[in-house]
Amino acid sequence: MKTAIILAAGRGSKIWPYGVTKNKSVLPIANKPIIKWTIESLKKNGIENIIIVTGYRKEQIAHAVGTENSVTLVEQKGGIGTVPALLSAWSESGGDPVAVVYGDILLTEENIALLFEKQRTAKSLAAALVQPLQSELPNDWLCAQVKDESIDYVLGHPRDDVSHRFCGAFVFDQCFLPYLRRNPGIMQATQVGMMSPDEAHIEDSIQLAIDDKQKILAVETKNVFIDIDKPWHILSANYNWLDYLSSKLSENHIGKNSRISDGANISGKIIVGENCEIGPGVYLEGDLWLGDNSKIVQGAIIEPRVAIGKNTIVRRYSQIEAGTSIGDDGFVGHGAEVSGVLMRRAWAYHYGEYWGVLGESCDLGAATVCGNLRFDDMQTAHRIKGRREVPQTGANAAYLGDFVRTGVNTIIMPGIKVGPYSVLGAGAIIQKDVPEKSLVYVKQEQVQKEWGTEKYGW
Numbered sequence: 001m002k003t004a005i006i007l008a009a010g011r012g013s014k015i016w017p018y019g020v021t022k023n024k025s026v027l028p029i030a031n032k033p034i035i036k037w038t039i040e041s042l043k044k045n046g047i048e049n050i051i052i053v054t055g056y057r058k059e060q061i062a063h064a065v066g067t068e069n070s071v072t073l074v075e076q077k078g079g080i081g082t083v084p085a086l087l088s089a090w091s092e093s094g095g096d097p098v099a100v101v102y103g104d105i106l107l108t109e110e111n112i113a114l115l116f117e118k119q120r121t122a123k124s125l126a127a128a129l130v131q132p133l134q135s136e137l138p139n140d141w142l143c144a145q146v147k148d149e150s151i152d153y154v155l156g157h158p159r160d161d162v163s164h165r166f167c168g169a170f171v172f173d174q175c176f177l178p179y180l181r182r183n184p185g186i187m188q189a190t191q192v193g194m195m196s197p198d199e200a201h202i203e204d205s206i207q208l209a210i211d212d213k214q215k216i217l218a219v220e221t222k223n224v225f226i227d228i229d230k231p232w233h234i235l236s237a238n239y240n241w242l243d244y245l246s247s248k249l250s251e252n253h254i255g256k257n258s259r260i261s262d263g264a265n266i267s268g269k270i271i272v273g274e275n276c277e278i279g280p281g282v283y284l285e286g287d288l289w290l291g292d293n294s295k296i297v298q299g300a301i302i303e304p305r306v307a308i309g310k311n312t313i314v315r316r317y318s319q320i321e322a323g324t325s326i327g328d329d330g331f332v333g334h335g336a337e338v339s340g341v342l343m344r345r346a347w348a349y350h351y352g353e354y355w356g357v358l359g360e361s362c363d364l365g366a367a368t369v370c371g372n373l374r375f376d377d378m379q380t381a382h383r384i385k386g387r388r389e390v391p392q393t394g395a396n397a398a399y400l401g402d403f404v405r406t407g408v409n410t411i412i413m414p415g416i417k418v419g420p421y422s423v424l425g426a427g428a429i430i431q432k433d434v435p436e437k438s439l440v441y442v443k444q445e446q447v448q449k450e451w452g453t454e455k456y457g458w
Contacts, residue, residue, distance in 0.1 A: 005053065
């Protein structure tokens, strides 16, 4: 098996506010697009030819993978869903079994190796990577009941308990093609009373094969796997992926012309690019990834497992909390405290506290504060496409889309999402989600009276 197909044509409406301006597959995790991590993992497992099916914002994918060798882009032709996306590239896959991976999942090289090895050994018509549901709700996912390392049956977003969920990574023999062509175009593997959207899912074709008594191998994940489907998944993906990368570090690396002060307090491993500076009084609690031409100076505090991109400055007693990524060309200034994911060119210039996902080219005004603890100690309920849900992690974080600005002393209450191209005015308290291209400001009533020395008895 030398060919893999990555499906990255979808819009990603559930990940608002980020899907407005970005294809999900180019969202940054640990400062690298999701699709780049997938390509790396596939190539480490012997894949030589990668076909990416594009559609929504295809130019972003072309930009993200532009320097990759043996990568071909194919635009999705007709229909909605993963089946028409896969059929758009199937003819390019050759005569061997083909790996198929969804473009919005974070998949380790070990999980891919396990999937490939199990398929080679079993020689089944198809193999699917699956993950035990554990505490996750089954109606959030396309699910599978697994029995004796095979998929017993498929259920889309079921109300009842099932054992596993699909991970969006498969290996298909060329003989699986008829089941793709027979797909009914709307998910039929659902429970009575459940409703499915008008689109064709690969998982439904798997159920067709099971109905024909075909064995479909179920391969259970062995380490990190994350499906980036909703805004808070960006947070959990980044945190867990940095933890995974940290587990693979064995030694330090200091790039050419980089300077590290003897007055810096450093623990753990550090991977430092070229022309960087780590100044006196800096606390690095490790592990740290620091991109080229970046600086950490003037007493900044960096907690464990932090990734900082290229051309970025972190300075003057600011604090970067554990499991945080800061993108290229960023800036974190005097006394600012940030946690989560800050995308490219995000600035937290002066004071303030932010926890969440800060989109590209966002600018936090001085003393912008993100509230993350409710008075009732509860987790914020969110609405995703009209459906109410409470995330297991990141429910009280703030999610600001690309190109959002805040004024001085803006307060963002727990769990708020702000659409791209929006401005939150000085002193505004943001208590509900803000649509894209919005201006929110405070209309203040002022009282002016006479005052002077006579008020003090003169």
